[in-house]
Amino acid sequence: xxxxxxxxxxxxxxxxxxxxxxxxxxxxxxxxxxxxxxxxxxxxxxxxxxxxxxxxxxxxxxxxxxxxxxxxxxxxxxxxxxxxxxxxxxxxxxxxxxxxxxxxxxxxxxxxxxxxxxxxxxxxxxxxxxxxxxxxxxxxxxxxxxxxxxxxxxxxxxxxxxxxxxxxxxxxxxxxxxxxxxxxxxxxxxxxxxxxxxxxxxxxxxxxxxxxxxxxxxxxxxxxxxxxxxxxxxxxxxxxxxxxxxxxxxxxxxxxxxxxxxxxxxxxxxxxxxxxxxxxxxxxxxxxxxxxxxxxxxxxxxxxxxxxxxxxxxxxxxxxxxxxxxxxxxxxxxxxxxxxxxxxxxxxxxxxxxxxxx
Amino acid sequence: xxxxxxxxxxxxxxxxxxxxxxxxxxxxxxxxxxxxxxxxxxxxxxxxxxxxxxxxxxxxxxxxxxxxxxxxxxxxxxxxxxxxxxxxxxxxxxxxxxxxxxxxxxxxxxxxxxxxxxxxxxxxxxxxxxxxxxxxxxxxxxxxxxxxxxxxxxxxxxxxxxxxxxxxxxxxxxxxxxxxxxxxxxxxxxxxxxxxxxxxxxxxxxxxxxxxxxxxxxxxxxxxxxxxxxxxxxxxxxxxxxxxxxxxxxxxxxxxxxxxxxxxxxxxxxxxxxxxxxxxxxxxxxxxxxxxxxxxxxxx
Numbered sequence: 001x002x003x004x005x006x007x008x009x010x011x012x013x014x015x016x017x018x019x020x021x022x023x024x025x026x027x028x029x030x031x032x033x034x035x036x037x038x039x040x041x042x043x044x045x046x047x048x049x050x051x052x053x054x055x056x057x058x059x060x061x062x063x064x065x066x067x068x069x070x071x072x073x074x075x076x077x078x079x080x081x082x083x084x085x086x087x088x089x090x091x092x093x094x095x096x097x098x099x100x101x102x103x104x105x106x107x108x109x110x111x112x113x114x115x116x117x118x119x120x121x122x123x124x125x126x127x128x129x130x131x132x133x134x135x136x137x138x139x140x141x142x143x144x145x146x147x148x149x150x151x152x153x154x155x156x157x158x159x160x161x162x163x164x165x166x167x168x169x170x171x172x173x174x175x176x177x178x179x180x181x182x183x184x185x186x187x188x189x190x191x192x193x194x195x196x197x198x199x200x201x202x203x204x205x206x207x208x209x210x211x212x213x214x215x216x217x218x219x220x221x222x223x224x225x226x227x228x229x230x231x232x233x234x235x236x237x238x239x240x241x242x243x244x245x246x247x248x249x250x251x252x253x254x255x256x257x258x259x260x261x262x263x264x265x266x267x268x269x270x271x272x273x274x275x276x277x278x279x280x281x282x283x284x285x286x287x288x289x290x291x292x293x294x295x296x297x298x299x300x301x302x303x304x305x306x307x308x309x310x311x312x313x314x315x316x317x318x319x320x321x322x323x324x325x326x327x328x329x330x331x332x333x334x335x336x337x338x339x340x341x342x343x344x345x346x347x348x349x350x351x352x353x354x355x356x357x358x
Numbered sequence: 359x360x361x362x363x364x365x366x367x368x369x370x371x372x373x374x375x376x377x378x379x380x381x382x383x384x385x386x387x388x389x390x391x392x393x394x395x396x397x398x399x400x401x402x403x404x405x406x407x408x409x410x411x412x413x414x415x416x417x418x419x420x421x422x423x424x425x426x427x428x429x430x431x432x433x434x435x436x437x438x439x440x441x442x443x444x445x446x447x448x449x450x451x452x453x454x455x456x457x458x459x460x461x462x463x464x465x466x467x468x469x470x471x472x473x474x475x476x477x478x479x480x481x482x483x484x485x486x487x488x489x490x491x492x493x494x495x496x497x498x499x500x501x502x503x504x505x506x507x508x509x510x511x512x513x514x515x516x517x518x519x520x521x522x523x524x525x526x527x528x529x530x531x532x533x534x535x536x537x538x539x540x541x542x543x544x545x546x547x548x549x550x551x552x553x554x555x556x557x558x559x560x561x562x563x564x565x566x567x568x569x570x571x572x573x574x575x576x577x578x579x580x581x582x583x584x585x586x587x588x589x590x591x592x593x594x595x596x597x598x599x600x601x602x603x604x605x606x607x608x609x610x611x612x613x614x615x616x617x618x619x620x621x622x623x624x625x626x627x628x629x630x631x632x633x634x635x636x637x638x639x640x641x642x643x644x645x646x647x648x649x650x651x652x653x654x655x656x657x658x
Contacts, residue, residue: 062461062464133640136640136641136644137644139644140643140644140645140647141647142643142644142647144460144461145404145460145461145464146599146643146647148404148461148464149404149595149596149599150599150639150640150643152592152595153592153595153596153636153639153640154636154637154640156592156632156636157632157633157635157636157637157640158633160629160630160632160633160636161629161630161633163629164627164629164630164633275588275592276588279468282465283465283468283469286465316476316479316480317476317480319472319473319475319476320472320473320476320477320480322469322472323469323470323471323472323473323476324469324473326465326466326468326469326472327452327466327469327470327473330456330462330465330466330469331452331455331456331466334459334462
């Protein structure tokens, strides 16, 4: 074992396992269901940070539109849960539609009668949209700042639609399904340990799968394109193809997070597609360390924990503090907190290894 | 900026009227985007805090007008100077360290905008503030299908003035030549003895100053609140990316986007118009990523 322990594959896996185990065991220490629900929320937000880390930290594509997938997943899930509550015979139309003077169920709501189809749509539509949108962008060799602007514009456009289509989306008020999410005949109480573990399960599986993908040839090519897309193109790789696939994967992850979010909060509103939320996801990844999946998770956790536990007096200044922290990270720690950690570990391993540095 | 503010359903030619609305909308887009495009064109910096610079300009006007009784017309240069100074400080303090990392300027300025929004909220509170419209602007022009308020007319004229002044500075002064030289090739310009860093500072300050003036103008039109800036930023970006870098491009794209926006609004409604417009922009960029017009001073 030479050099920086941070880069040691075994050490990395050990840290991943330790952190995931700590998350999974949390219910045994926190018996308060509200705390558990809070942590489930952080885990879901951490999932969005993982999607950002994947596409931005490893792919070099700064997407400010992760909220599109997150929001679409969330709305799909909300529609599914709403229709689970409705009765096809006596009460087929959700209340908010009645107050918006709709007399029949809109056609786009019909598939959500079925839970499996509803879930498939909730995750499938945003994934397909990201596939299409990514293909459009990367085929035209849109890169860098322009990707950020285009994703931002797309997000603003979808926000406008969701906000405006009052009869279909309940507009500004959002949808709050009255019942828990029901699957395989059991309803999932968002404050239960089961719900929490489902979220942890998603985080673990998706993070490990992402980490695995990054170690395959695909992952290595993607990372080479982040560092020098021109050279990768000259070597004969279709940059557009790899970027589109990566972008689509990140959309899929964000959509999963949106679905879980509604399962845990039983509520969705246009805020899920606000610019602020999407940029917050980028902030989490940046503060934690965008070139580390675990870093992104930790960043999301730290910032959201900080936000929740900042006192009322403190809350006024929280945004300023967040802004300052973010500025400092961008200016001095481009690799985020994990980058700092890498530096410290590097110093430490050099000191103990003596000649082992390379 | 709401189109329905001066919507006249019973005018003779509502559609033509909406074209006129488009012009006033375009002026606002143009003013909001001008500083942004100059900063991006020269330095490659995406200034996410531009909307907040506009907001600061509006609040500066509010302070000077309400507490010090300064006339509106004098507030405009004050807002320009105030924001130019702030811009200079920000360029020296934050932007300067990030020239090698253009994407990170986007993030850093976003962090900055968080600080500015919350700072203003702490100082002035979240409730809306008003900048009084000067009495000499408080008139309406109504003839057949034209229906324009004095303030909007003033904004259209002012956009022309700002555009002309910027054109003059960029194309008719030595400083402008230097700025354009740095835009085209920083290293080459530097080897001819142009202090590129100084040009960067001046450009950023000027761009910020323009945002300040824009904010002062919007103050006369709209209520002020701390996060008003985010309402302009996406549109302003679109003007920049659609137009390509440069004065002429922004003018055209602001005009086109303003007109399209009001035409779509005429047929559907304001939010849906936004969706159609943004989607069109994304499709447009797919086929022409460099933007509409790329004049000689394009940097990438």
